[in-house]
């Protein structure tokens with residue numbers, strides 16, 4: 258049985274995908290590596306096929322029409338035979354010894370019949386520019402090396418929110434959650450670490466710097482100007498998250514609070530980007546988003562509106578908007594939340 | 596990840612596994628072993644195929660040694676099955692023991708002649724001695740020269756041509772010397788004090804060697820993709836590695852073959868399953884006068900596996916190593932030119948700090964398993980000693 262499926266969505270990744278794949282190979286028979294060639298126009302498909310033929314039973318190559326990162330994640334999930342599912346972006350990589358420890362632990366947990374719904378590990382920002390790294394760990398919020406439930410979870414700083422990089426899901430759970438990521442959309446990773454959470458009952462955390470998140474020189478998809486350009490996609494994703502969270506009655510207070518905070522950040526980013534862009538149409542979109550939320554779940558609307566970030570992002574008047582931008586930048590620096 | 600380890604070992608054959616264990620156990624080091632194949636054991640790797648038959652993936656391996664230390668060391672990790680390897684040469688359908696010995700002599704020549712030659716051999720060299728074909732040919736006695744010629748033509752020549760792709764004159768004497776004539780009735784292929792097969796196979800032996808909490812092993816991890824050399828520094832996955840490095844892979848690959856590739860012979864192995872209990876009477880039969888393959892090995896003889904209606908044999912086809920995908924360099928081709936080329940690569944490693952070449956590929960040498968284990972233990976002595984003095 259395969260313990261983990263690593264899904265690697267690849268779009269024109271021929272220049273760097275090898276490094277990523279090479280760090281996954283030591284997983285050997287315990288893992289399955291699915292390379293999803295997302296309609297690339299370079300050698301990505303060829304490289305994927307080469308690995309698949311060199312490592313049969315370990316690497317699979319799947320070619321699809323271009324559908325974006327989210328569609329790659331969907332395809333990986335459909336084809337995954339591993340008990341757990343982890344997405345590794347083709348410009349990132351894993352720490353191989355760390356990976357082996359995680360697999361070993363999962364194996365033991367599976368054997369003892371106590372396999373968690375979700376495994377969490379640290380991730381590391383690898384800055385290409387100055388060769389520095391920044392580690393995000395959870396030692397202050399999660400108990401280590403044992404099964405726990407949401408009840409025992411501390412309060413996450415926004416810089417610590419669970420990202421795609423930090424989680425490994427039980428594959429069946431992901432399928433049960435019904436999560437399908439929208440095509441051709443950025444920021445879908447937010448949905449990935451949000452929508453399935455109510456299905457997650459048991460968690461396990463290992464203080465291992467597993468995921469290496471590469472921050473390149475130029476095409477940093479998260480800088481402000483780029484985000485403004487893609488504001489519609491930010492809105493689309495936020496709406497999907499509203500859909501999945503509204504009307505939910507979560508028995509776990511901690512989980513409820515965590516998801517509320519996360520959604521609040523998403524709302525704040527959407528709102529603030531609209532404000533920063535200075536465009537009237539974007540301000541209208543912002544108003545629409547909030548009224549969409551209100552129509553979906555009034556209680557949630559009220560909760561979010563009076564939530565710290567909700568308040569900041571909705572200060573009244575022109576001066577209020579200026580203050581919003583200022584506070585946002587301040588917060589962003591402090592929390593590095595995007 | 597580099598900073599978490601004191602030692603980096605590249606390759607997990609006998610050289611890498613033993614030195615890794617020693618560094619972890621004796622020197623208390625945290626050791627990272629990286630191996631490009633999907634399994635441990637290097638060329639000694641064995642596995643059970645779908646029919647449940649234990650096979651040696653990279654050619655038959657029989658353990659034999661006179662080093663007590665090596666035998667004792669490995670005995671910590673395995674029990675042994677008594678096995679003395681015997682090889683027959685198929686000379687136009689007649690099967691005679693090799694190395695050519697007194698029994699072979701009696702099977703080849705009529706009894707009267709054989710008796711005469713036997714006496715001359717014993718008189719000239721002594722009983723239980725080994726002589727090489729070269730030494731024999733240098734004799735003045737007609738019978739001995741005739742014997743040398745016979746052995747040369749029927750046992751040595753074609754086999755060597757197949758093996759090395761050249762005529763024997765172009766083969767290094769050290770290779771020729773490995774094909775001796777044995778003045779004895781002992782049919783065993785090796786005369787070493789200790790010989791046998793690991794009771795549960797080589798892979799299990801390796802698993803036990805590697806079973807140490809301070810050893811981390813990464814399979815499918817090719818140094819060529821993960822290690823970079825720059826200004827006398829070694830980088831593992833872009834992070835400088837400042838600890839001890841033991842390299843057991845091919846040395847030219849470490850430097851992208853910048854002076855040209857080191858020549859090797861390779862082997863193509865053809866496995867065949869036969870629905871009979873036994874295919875041949877001994878473990879290995881050499882084809883010394885015909886056939887495109889050099890030898891056929893039947894694994895059940897070696898491993899002692901009992902199976903009544905099935906057996907697997909393997910034919911070995913030697914060829915030139917071209918570095919093509921999937922090809923494995925097996926035998927260094929030792930001649931002056933190649934050794935000089937090797938030295939060029941080796942010099943590039945001289946300026947590296949705490950960097951050691953170990954093993955048949957890194958040293959561009961032929962090692963038997965016991966010899967490389969002995970080398971690995973000696974290097975460990977040296978490294979652990981140095982540590983002690985500091």
Ligand SMILES: Cc1cc2nc3c(=O)[nH]c(=O)nc-3n(C[C@H](O)[C@H](O)[C@H](O)COP(=O)(O)OP(=O)(O)OC[C@H]3O[C@@H](n4cnc5c(N)ncnc54)[C@H](O)[C@@H]3O)c2cc1C
Nearest residue numbers: 606608609610631637638654656657818844954955963964
């Ligand atoms: C056909 C054949 C039969 C033999 N029979 C016998 C016998 O009967 N008895 C006997 O005593 N000896 C025998 N030998 C010799 C025996 O195989 C060697 O002594 C032994 O394999 C040497 O061990 P090593 O660790 O030096 O090399 P290897 O076993 O070759 O190990 C080197 C390891 O390094 C790995 N490696 C190489 N490059 C890289 C890289 N870039 N990155 C990561 N890893 C890398 C390789 O994949 C390999 O696993 C035989 C050899 C052959 C070829």
